Amino acid sequence: MITGSSPNRWVSGPPAGRRTGWSPVRVPCGHTWTCGTLTDRTVGEGRPSAPCVSEPARRPRRRPPVARRHRRVGYCRTGVFRGFIGVRRTGVRDESRQLVVAVDGPSGSGKSTISRRVAQALDARYLDTGAMYRAVTFAVLRDGVDLRDADKITAVAEGLRLGIGTDPLDPHISVDGIAADREIRGPEVTRAVSAVSAVPAVRALLVAQQRAIIAASVRIVVEGRDIGTVVAPDADLKVYLTASADERARRRSSENAASHAATAADLARRDRLDSTRAADPLRRADDAVVLDTTALGIDEVVERLQRMLEKVTA
Numbered sequence: 421m422i423t424g425s426s427p428n429r430w431v432s433g434p435p436a437g438r439r440t441g442w443s444p445v446r447v448p449c450g451h452t453w454t455c456g457t458l459t460d461r462t463v464g465e466g467r468p469s470a471p472c473v474s475e476p477a478r479r480p481r482r483r484p485p486v487a488r489r490h491r492r493v494g495y496c497r498t499g500v501f502r503g504f505i506g507v508r509r510t511g512v513r514d515e516s517r518q519l520v521v522a523v524d525g526p527s528g529s530g531k532s533t534i535s536r537r538v539a540q541a542l543d544a545r546y547l548d549t550g551a552m553y554r555a556v557t558f559a560v561l562r563d564g565v566d567l568r569d570a571d572k573i574t575a576v577a578e579g580l581r582l583g584i585g586t587d588p589l590d591p592h593i594s595v596d597g598i599a600a601d602r603e604i605r606g607p608e609v610t611r612a613v614s615a616v617s618a619v620p621a622v623r624a625l626l627v628a629q630q631r632a633i634i635a636a637s638v639r640i641v642v643e644g645r646d647i648g649t650v651v652a653p654d655a656d657l658k659v660y661l662t663a664s665a666d667e668r669a670r671r672r673s674s675e676n677a678a679s680h681a682a683t684a685a686d687l688a689r690r691d692r693l694d695s696t697r698a699a700d701p702l703r704r705a706d707d708a709v710v711l712d713t714t715a716l717g718i719d720e721v722v723e724r725l726q727r728m729l730e731k732v733t734a
């Protein structure tokens with residue numbers, strides 16, 4: 421069972437071993453939401469758990485037209501009907517309309533920085549999917565698993581309890597109830613994460629969780645490598661952020677106080693592995709807007725995304 425406190429703050433628990441065609445829907449009552457189709461792994465990190473059960477809704481293959489898309493229904497366990505999450509087609513921006521922004525791109529292109537800023541501006545949730553792959557990698561290394569052993573890596577991923585905080589001001593990740601924000605950014609995890617994220621069963625597991633989090637969010641900015649192509653192919657806006665390899669290495673090395681050459685080599689290695697793997701490689705979605713930020717400052721990139729968003733939400 422995946423649980424989290426509404427509205428959309430904490431969602432966690434891997435769907436132990438199986439994908440599901442069911443997604444939780446947002447229950448607009450402010451209580452805990454539950455998706456009964458995933459096996460029982462609750463977290464919530466001590467969050468309140470007033471019981472509310474959302475009615476599972478089969479996720480459509482393609483998004484239905486806007487007017488139908490938002491007619492999702494929530495029930496409390498008491499059976500109280502909480503009403504439609506409706507869409508008013510008045511031409512005025514509708515705050516209840518779901519908004520999903522997908523941001524993909526190579527390492528160091530600015531995905532996290534820009535996605536967090538945009539999410540703050542939108543009062544939206546923020547999902548760092550790279551942090552999820554890093555968390556699994558952290559657990560794989562912790563357990564001493566051989567990076568060539570896909571079955572053992574999968575077993576570790578299936579047994580994990582991931583806590584994912586989606587506040588753009590303070591995103592968090594915990595592994596088996598213990599905060600792992602610093603650990604997942606260490607050099608060992610960075611070296612190993614491309615191997616772990618190439619395992620198809622790990623991807624299936626995490627993609628299911630990512631979709632559950634998205635389905636439970638009214639507005640969300642999601643960043644990674646396969647968001648526009650696999651995780652949220654129907655996102656309202658897809659952006660592919662990029663920058664020259666030299667500029668990305670310059671930014672990253674000044675952030676880490678590491679040598680430019682070593683940083684450039686690490687970025688190039690990860691880009692090659694992430695874009696050549698068989699399962700869901702890094703790829704620009706056909707309908708993504710490409711934004712080369714080599715000569716753009718952070719504020720400028722955020723403003724451009726906001727302008728793109730104004731068009732899609734108008």
Ligand SMILES: Nc1ncnc2c1ncn2[C@@H]1O[C@H](COP(=O)(O)OP(=O)(O)OP(=O)(O)O)[C@@H](O)[C@H]1O
Pocket residue numbers: 525526527528529530531532533534550671672675713716717718721
């Ligand atoms: N447009 C920009 N101009 C200058 N610096 C930037 C810009 N965008 C991001 N940065 C800086 O570049 C560095 C890398 O950015 P960030 O971590 O957001 O990239 P990323 O794509 O999320 O990387 P990764 O995929 O490795 O997680 C950070 O130090 C960030 O402050």
Ligand SMILES: Nc1ccn([C@H]2C[C@H](O)[C@@H](COP(=O)(O)O)O2)c(=O)n1
Pocket residue numbers: 527549550551553554613614617618643644645646647690694
């Ligand atoms: N959607 C995603 C997100 C990340 N990965 C992999 C590939 C990256 O090298 C690694 C770490 O991501 P980062 O923290 O650098 O954004 O995770 C992926 O395969 N799919």
